[in-house]
Amino acid sequence: QSALTQPASVSGSPGQSITISCTGTSSDVGSFNLVSWYQQYPGKAPKPLIYEVSKRPSGVSNRFSGSKSGNTASLTISGLQAEDEADYYCCSYAGGSSMVFGGGTKLTVL
Amino acid sequence: QVQLMESGGGVVQPGRSLRLSCVASGFTFSNYAMHWVRQAPGKGLEWVAVIWFDGSNKYYADSVKGRLTISRDNSKNTVYLQMISLRVEDTAVYYCARDLPSGTNLMGWQFDPWGQGTLVTVSS
Numbered sequence: 399q400s401a402l403t404q405p406a407s408v409s410g411s412p413g414q415s416i417t418i419s420c421t422g423t424s425s426d427v428g429s430f431n432l433v434s435w436y437q438q439y440p441g442k443a444p445k446p447l448i449y450e451v452s453k454r455p456s457g458v459s460n461r462f463s464g465s466k467s468g469n470t471a472s473l474t475i476s477g478l479q480a481e482d483e484a485d486y487y488c489c490s491y492a493g494g495s496s497m498v499f500g501g502g503t504k505l506t507v508l
Numbered sequence: 509q510v511q512l513m514e515s516g517g518g519v520v521q522p523g524r525s526l527r528l529s530c531v532a533s534g535f536t537f538s539n540y541a542m543h544w545v546r547q548a549p550g551k552g553l554e555w556v557a558v559i560w561f562d563g564s565n566k567y568y569a570d571s572v573k574g575r576l577t578i579s580r581d582n583s584k585n586t587v588y589l590q591m592i593s594l595r596v597e598d599t600a601v602y603y604c605a606r607d608l609p610s611g612t613n614l615m616g617w618q619f620d621p622w623g624q625g626t627l628v629t630v631s632s
Contacts, residue, residue: 401552432610434618436553444553446620449608455620487553491617495567497543497555 402427402488402500409506415476418503420488421469426498428469432491435464435473438502439484447486448473475505483507510534510621512604517626520594528589530604530623538562538582541607541615544589545622546600554600558607559587561614572598594630601625 403421410416420427420435427433433451436444446455448464451471461476471490475482488500516528530542544556557568557578566578577590587604603625610616 430617432617434608436619438553443603443622443624444619445622446608446618449616449618449620450610489553489555489618495558495565496569497558497617499553499555502552 400498402490402498404486404488404500404503406501407504407506409508410475410478411508412478412480414478415474416478416505418473418475418486418488418505420471420473420490420500422471422490422492422498423469426469426490426492427466427471429493430491431466433464433466433471434489435462435471436487436489437484438487444487478507480507510606512606512621512623514602514604514623514626517602517628519629519631521632522594522596522630524594525590525592526594526628527591528602528604528626528628530587530589532585532587532606535606537585540609542578542580542587543605543607543619544576544578544587545603545605545619546598547603547625548597548600551600556602557589591628594628596630599628599630601627 435448438444451466452464492498514530543558559578580587605619605622608616608618608620
């Protein structure tokens with residue numbers, strides 16, 4: 399199972415909005431609404447941000463939103479804040495009782 | 509609150525074995541599937557394995573099939589990862605994570621929450 403494709407890095411200024419893409423195939427992202435996103439700070443465990451493409455766990459800011467079109471899922475962070483600087487990973491159910499992650503995107507807040 | 513606590517990591521020589529444990533608290537462990545996810549130093553996340561809530565089904569990433577075995581003991585609120593024939597490329601932080609069900613489906617194939625991780629270093 400090949401990893402989902404994410405940009406290695408994205409950047410934005412405080413207050414701006416950024417979008418991180420996550421491209422898979424018709425066998426994973428395109429077939430299931432089981433795309434999730436995780437935020438990870440250096441040396442820390444990943445934190446759930448989005449599940450089932452666009453749902454937010456309790457306690458996650460509404461500045462984070464998710465969507466999907468075809469084989470590509472997206473995470474949008476609006477009103478960028480310094481504390482958003484972290485690594486972001488997408489993940490999808492890939493059928494056949496397997497899962498696949500994206501390679502991760504490093505977000506820099508300028 | 510919901511917590512997952514991994515243990516059992518350490519330094520091990522190639523070809524040797526190691527067993528990781530993950531103790532859960534704050535929820536009814538026997539109602540949830542559990543996953544292991546790993547992260548090599550400086551690399552991304554890799555899904556490793558999942559075990560159904562009752563242990564009836566287990567699935568693995570191709571990269572670990574035949575060498576890593578997931579199991580659970582619901583009486584101890586613990587999920588395990590038995591690793592044999594370890595390779596240098598198995599060096600990683602290993603996280604356990606609870607499966608988040610989707611709607612009425614017992615399996616959601618998404619993770620919430622995660623443990624803090626335990627580091628396994630395979631080196632001679």
